[in-house]
Amino acid sequence: MPLTDPDRLFPTEPRLRDLARALYEPVADLPIISPHGHCDPRWFAENARFPNPAELFVVPDHYVFRMLISQGVPPTDLGIPRADGGATETDPRKIWRRFAAHYHLFRGTPSAMWLDHSFEHVFGLDEVLSADTADAYYDHIDAKLAEDAFRPRALFDRFGIEALATTESALDDLRWHKMIRDSDWPGRVITTYRPDAVVDPEFEGFAENLDRLGELTGEDCTTWEGYLNAHRARRAIFKEMGATASDHGHPTARTEDLAPADAKALFATVRRGRCTAEEADAFRGQMLTEMARMSLEDGLTLQIHAGSHRNHSAQMFARHGRDKGFDIPRRTDWVGGLKPLLSAVGLEPGLTIIPFTLDESTYGRELAPLAGAYPALRLGPPWWFFDSFEGIRRFREATTETAGFYNTAGFNDDTRAFCSIPARHDVARRSDCAYLAQLVATGRLREADAHEVAHDLTYRLAKDAYKL
Amino acid sequence: MPLTDPDRLFPTEPRLRDLARALYEPVADLPIISPHGHCDPRWFAENARFPNPAELFVVPDHYVFRMLISQGVPPTDLGIPRADGGATETDPRKIWRRFAAHYHLFRGTPSAMWLDHSFEHVFGLDEVLSADTADAYYDHIDAKLAEDAFRPRALFDRFGIEALATTESALDDLRWHKMIRDSDWPGRVITTYRPDAVVDPEFEGFAENLDRLGELTGEDCTTWEGYLNAHRARRAIFKEMGATASDHGHPTARTEDLAPADAKALFATVRRGRCTAEEADAFRGQMLTEMARMSLEDGLTLQIHAGSHRNHSAQMFARHGRDKGFDIPRRTDWVGGLKPLLSAVGLEPGLTIIPFTLDESTYGRELAPLAGAYPALRLGPPWWFFDSFEGIRRFREATTETAGFYNTAGFNDDTRAFCSIPARHDVARRSDCAYLAQLVATGRLREADAHEVAHDLTYRLAKDAYKL
Amino acid sequence: MPLTDPDRLFPTEPRLRDLARALYEPVADLPIISPHGHCDPRWFAENARFPNPAELFVVPDHYVFRMLISQGVPPTDLGIPRADGGATETDPRKIWRRFAAHYHLFRGTPSAMWLDHSFEHVFGLDEVLSADTADAYYDHIDAKLAEDAFRPRALFDRFGIEALATTESALDDLRWHKMIRDSDWPGRVITTYRPDAVVDPEFEGFAENLDRLGELTGEDCTTWEGYLNAHRARRAIFKEMGATASDHGHPTARTEDLAPADAKALFATVRRGRCTAEEADAFRGQMLTEMARMSLEDGLTLQIHAGSHRNHSAQMFARHGRDKGFDIPRRTDWVGGLKPLLSAVGLEPGLTIIPFTLDESTYGRELAPLAGAYPALRLGPPWWFFDSFEGIRRFREATTETAGFYNTAGFNDDTRAFCSIPARHDVARRSDCAYLAQLVATGRLREADAHEVAHDLTYRLAKDAYKL
Structure with a gap:
């Protein structure tokens, strides 16, 4: 029996289900545009085999391991490295068994959906993961990973990825991207300019990071002008490695547009x-406003991921470092926050700014009205902990009536779990088609138009917003 | 093929659809009560023909033209006047063609629904508007507008409007309302007292506005007592022109109840x-609290439209002035904001205060609990950029369980697009019946009661709340 | 004709309805776990008859009488006591008639659902309550209340209650709980430690309350150490009377973790x-943080009910005192508020903290991410004015995808209306099964797993979270 239902996420009322299926079929196999995410470019540069099932599915994915932690499993039982370098589990099979024994915790979550999708569609498994099947799963996946067909580039091709953007620090040497570019592999893996480490004065090592930025660019990063020029120089290098966008992870949506002397001070x-x-x-x-101005010069799309309270647990941060599943969303004021930036450049039709929010109450109240007015804005898809059917539904229901479809930016998977990419894009395609079917069946959209919109949401809007 | 689906907005499950249709039929043709909106009373005073399709549907409606602006169409291409008096498009056919060529942007929006409804039901068109059909549309609508049957009073009668309230500044001379009153036309078009220009110290020309208020009333508007008396005098004049309500557009829901000496200071x-x-x-x-006290004296219903950040784009305001589609909602604190006013007069059963919010997160959390307790409060319908099926659904789902139906104030169309009035009321009737059908089918409301509620939501509650 | 639909709250699409019914049937008659509420322990201690229909259904339940007040019925017409001791209605039949005459106000509300459920399932009535049937209702219910089968203990047994927690002030002498414990009746009625009166400096009589706390425990409540020890002593006494939890009603979710000297100061x-x-x-x-530390010592589960602006109407408070239906929810910052407490003890797997919110915008944004990460957190069910189908649906849809089912704490009825308990638990069971059916039918949950989850949500999770 298959792990996934062929009609999953479609409405249950028969007429609606038929409509959704009809809308989905032509877009189901369109190429994947993945314009924002956190895959490791080294995978595609070296094309080495993935080490083992635990390191593929559990250890690097804080959305997976935090669910076990939330139920009392110690992080060290799952191989999470310790900040003090002390002992942590190193046997991947033991980690895998613990994961399998707690798999029921994921019931009803998007993680369960994409894991099952990967197990079935990537690895050909058809039994449910559990304590009983843990070893069989481990052996099966591990054997597959040894095959050439499961190396990163082969999977990239099999997944039908047309373009995949990774995200690198402004200080990254981009060596893996160079290696990919210089290889004979035609896969399009591009970088994204993420300058948080040299833009956020509260980032660990900010002063040293600026020194390093100066070394990398030959600019004098002790002056405002030199510092801005250093950004320009790095953006140019990133563009050489394919970048079409920058990305900014900020705790709030605040922007400023200070007079030059004040900015300098x-x-x-x-x-x-x-x-x-x-x-x-x-x-x-x-x-953010300076970056928007540079975008006007060099054409990079500007992404803003605002509103995450990072590393909420002081204890977890002390014991295991950053990015361990304790990033918690907060309320975000987009209307007040973006006003200085939008007053400066919001009417520029040549600029594309994509805001991502974790505060769903702002979809209808703030972001859709802003995107429905300012030419420079395109709404990012629902940034959330998983690729979630309900999240996509709420996003469409709250934004479409005000901003329409054409002020949105298509889909992002935003993942570091490579095997989840086809599953996540499939969830988005199905969820959008389910929504469109509802509009058609209630007389809010013509069926012919719905087909065109389905194609746009799946493919064209992301290509346009990211100039891919 | 008709532009609109006869079963639009009804649920798709057959039993639910039948229920919704059965609830809708008896209310479909009830007279329209339009107790709040922005139609121009001059239309009904002069009863001149509407000039052309562009000036009927595009130029005056910022919810239409801002969608085109959001996709990069310059405002001057749409005939939006410039603040500096410079050139803007004056050929209505060119404006109409640009609108038609971008009509796909409205897919899935309430604007598309009411535009199609007007095209079909008011003007008898049955092809989809597009670049190809733009000229045929223009010629057809323009010819109709030349007919007597398409003059404002004829349409008013044809639309089945029982009462229509417009909104005028406290300083307005109400000449058009006098003309309507003195004519032999029996249509009920009434005014509403909107004193923002003489209540908001940040309004352009506030000091001059107060001088003018003094001249109009013969009261000394340099003193607090004279100023309040001037309001009383203007309210009395507005009542003579049919007003049953005042309306207040404030950036926040803040109220105060200062000691008299402090208020004076x-x-x-x-x-x-x-x-x-x-x-x-x-x-x-x-x-706001003073106005509520005056309402206790003169019986006007008090409407509060709070939470809009007006003219968000400084550039757009500088180039084209106020009200150009850049009003953006913000978070609104109703619980803290209304406390002084409600502590002063909230338990008065003779008073009716109708709050309208753009912050949907307050429906269930703040407004429904307040309206479900204070006798003076009746919840306004979902104030939003369009008359939206999803907006009405969310409003009912979030407020009914706490406040019931009888603490709400029926429907408002709040429009300046005259031809959209029948379409908007139809959307509200259908959306409410769809919601009621769901309650009946899931055992939450008896069918006989649902019929009574449908009639109340369509007709009686608005008449009661506005004393019409 | 029965007052309630046997398929109420189930989805209407036939396949979904069958699924929901199949999930519901095995859990419909599971014992009731009621781990948090406000029943009066005296009922079960004395086992006297309930006085009359008005005092059973109307006078003590501010969620019932405030709906009438909101439509202009004076509180004294409903027998609400006056703060000045002045006259209020004393004839229960007159109160009942007024309630009956306004029963249409409850259309579409959860109150109507549980009242009809009680009328039918507890009292065997089958006509709709109205002005016409008011007297027949009164006589019928009054006669039933005179029967032994309608005394509190008999109803407790008939309702299938396995455990019922009441809530008492830290200063309560727990005499009724002692009487229950010393009786030969085996029903499990336990107390809960609610120390607001000695924890909130703004509580009426705070200083005297602390003096009383000192007297009750023999601790010196003029010192920080003595005060904390007095809490420890009272918690121990409450544990003797069965308490497994404490409960804290705070206006905000703010916590602190001050250095000892600062706390002392x-x-x-x-x-x-x-x-x-x-x-x-x-x-x-x-x-709150001190209480969490004591919970680590004595094992009591910590409940936090945060975000209610109590006694919003100053006039109502002056005339009729506290808790008269004018508690209004406000925005709540859980992420910032709980950070000090969670940084202190949030990773302790032995601790259980249950937050309850009235701010639904925090479900998906704040509470689900927190509960999906911290081992000490279990999400409380949707605290709201009634037991609401829509509220439960929104809670599940907003939290499950992020936190799963196993970071939630089962159901609470939180009621002071004893007869509503079976109705409310039935609403929760039906609503959860409706949600689970939707997941199964859309391929998001296996049917066998859904049965296990239905049982967990109904029974096991509440027992675990409260150690019952």
Whole structure:
């Protein structure tokens, strides 16, 4: 018996289900555009085999292991590295068995959907993962991973990926991207300019990061002008490695548009290393506007991921470091936050700014009205912990009536779990078609138009918004 | 093929659809009560023909033209007047063609629904608007507009409007309303007292507006007592022109109930013209409570439209002035904001206060609990950018369980697009019947009661709340 | 004709309805776990008859009488006691008639559902309550209440209640609980430790309450150490009366984790009786963390009910005192608020903290991500004015995808209306099964797993979270 239902996520009422299926079929196998995510470019550069099932599915994915932690499983039982370098589980089979024994925790979650999809469609498994089947699963997946057909480039091709963007720090040497570019493999894996480490005065090692930025570019990063030029130089290098976008992870949506002298003075303050939290926040906000201005020059699309309270648990951060599943969303004020940036460049039709929110209450109230007015804005898809049917439904229901479809930016998978990519895009395609079927059946959209919209949501809007 | 589906907005499951249709049929043709909106009374006073299709559907409606602007169409291509008096498109056919060529942008939006409804039901068109059909549309509509049957009064009668409230500034001379009253036409078009220009210290020309208020009423508007009496005098004049309500558009829901001496001192400060933003906000809040007290005297229903950040784009405001589609909702604190007003007069059963929100997160959390407790409150329908099926559904689902149906105020179309009135009321009737059908089919409401509720939501509640 | 539909709250699409019914049937008659509520323990201690229909259904239930007040019925017409001891209605039949005459106000509300359920299933009535049937209803219910089978203990047994927790002030003498324990009746009625009166510096009589706490425990409540020990002593007494949990009703979710010397100093300030609002808030926040630490010692589950603006109407409070239906929810910041507490003890797997929110916008944004990460958190069911189908649906749809089912705490009825208990648990069971059926039919959950989850949500999760 298959792990996944061929009609999953479609409406249950027969007429609606038929409509959804009819809309889905022509888009089901369209190429995948993945314009934002966190895959490791090294996979595609070296094309080495993935080490084992635990390191493919559990250890690197904080959305998987945090569910076990939330039910009392110690992080070290799952092989999470310790900040003090102390002992953690190293036997991947033991980690896998613990994961399997707790698999019921994922019932009803998008993680269960994409894991089952990968188990079935990538690895050909057809039994449910559990403590009983843990070893059989491990052996089966491990054997597959040894085959050439399961190396990163082979899977990339099999998944039908037309373009995949990874995300690198502004200080990254982009060596893996160079290796991919210089190889004979035609897969399109591109980078994205993510300068948080040199834009956020509260980032660990900010001062040293700026020194390093100066070394990399030959610019004088002790001056505001030099610092901005260093960004320009790095953006140009990233563009050479295929980048069509920058990305910015900020705690709030605040932007600033200070007079040049004030911006210069603020830079001097944060450069000195003793700024207040307020000054740090203002500086991040100013830099979003500076980045938007650079986008007007070099054409990079500007992505803003705002509103995550990172590393919420002080204990977890002390024991295991950053990005361990304790990023928690907060309320986000997009209307007040983006006003300085939008007043500066929001009417520029040549600019594309894509906001991503974790605060769903802003979809209908703030983001759809903003995107439905400003030419520079295209709404990002529902940034959330998983690729979620309900999340996509709420996004469409809350934004379409105000902003329409054409002020949105298509789908992002935003994943570091490579095997989940086909599953996530499939969820988005099915969820969108389910929504469109509902519109058609209730007289809100003509069926012929719905087919065109389905294609646009799946393929064209992402290509346009990211210039891919 | 008709542009609109006769079963539009009804649920798709056959039993539910039959129930919804059965609830809808008896209310489908009830007279229209339109107790709040922005139609121009001059239309009904002069009864001249509408000039052309572009000026009927595109130029005056910022919910239509902002969608085109959001996709990069320059406002001057759509005939939007410039603040500097410079050139803008004057050929209505060219404007119409641009609108038609971008009509796909409205897919899935309520604008598309009411436009199609008007095209079909008001003008008898049956082809989809597009670049190809733009000229045929233009010629057809333009010819109709030349007929007597398409003049404002004829359409008013044909639409089955029992009462239509417009909204005028406290300083308006109400000449068009006088003309309507003095004519032999029996249509009921009434005014609404909207004193923002003389209540909001941040309104353009506030000091001059107060001088003008003094001239109009013969009251001394340099004193707090004279100023309040001037409001009383204007309210009395508006009542003579049929007003049964006042309306207040405020950036927040803040109210105040200051001691008389403090209120007097605050008035002196704002009158002087140099108040802080905080003082301006406090004054607006105080005036809501003063208006509620006047409502206790003269019986006008008090409407509060709070939470819109008006003219968000500084550039658009500078180039084209106010109300150009860049009003963006913000979070609104109704619980804290209304407390002073409600503590003063909230238990008065003779008073009716109707709050309208753009912050849907307050429906269930704040507004329904407040309306479900205070006798003076009746919830306004979902104030939003369009008359939206999803918006109405969310409103009912979030408020009914706490406040019931009888603490709501029926439907408002709130439109300046005259031809959209029948379409919008039809959307509300269908959406409410779809919701009621769901309640009946899941054992939450008896069918006989649902019929009574459908009639109340369509007709009686609005008449009661506005004393029409 | 029965008052309630046997298929109520199930989806209407036939396949879904069959699935929901199949999931519901095995859990429909499981014993009731009621781990949090406000029943009066005296009922079960004395086992006297309930006095009359009005005092059973109307006078004590502010969710019932506030609906009538909201439509202009004076509180004294409903027998609500006056703060000044003045006259209020004393004839229960007159109160009942007024309630009956306004019963249409409850259309579409959960109150109507549970009242009809009680009328039919507890009292055997089959006509709709109205002005016409008011007297027949009154006589019928009054006669039933005179029967032994309608005394509190008999109903408790008939309702199939396995455990019922009441809520008592930290200063309560628990005499009724002692009487129940010392009786020969085996029903499990337990208390809950609710220390608001001695934890909230803004509570009426806070200083005297602390004196009383000192007397009750023999601890010196003028010192921080003595005060904490007094809590420990009271918690131990409550545990003897069966308590497995404490409960805390706070205006915000703020917590603090001050250094010991700072906590001591803050206590000295609030003890002196002249603290600021900010200090009172900080003290309440500090006490949540202290209570969590005591929970680590004594094993009591910690419940937090945060975000209610109590006694919103100053007039109603002055005329009729606290808890008269004017508690209004406000926005709640759980992410910032709980951070100090969670950083102190959030990773403790032996601790259970159950947050309840009235701010639904935090379900998906804040509470599900927190509960999906911290081992100490289990999400409380949707705390709201009634047991609401839509509320439960929104809760599941917003939390399951992020936190799964196993980071939730089962159902609470949270009621003071004893006869509503079976109705409310039935609503929860039906609503959960409707949700699960939807997951199964759309391929998001296997049917066998759904049966297990239905049982867990109905029974096991509440027992586990409350150690019952």
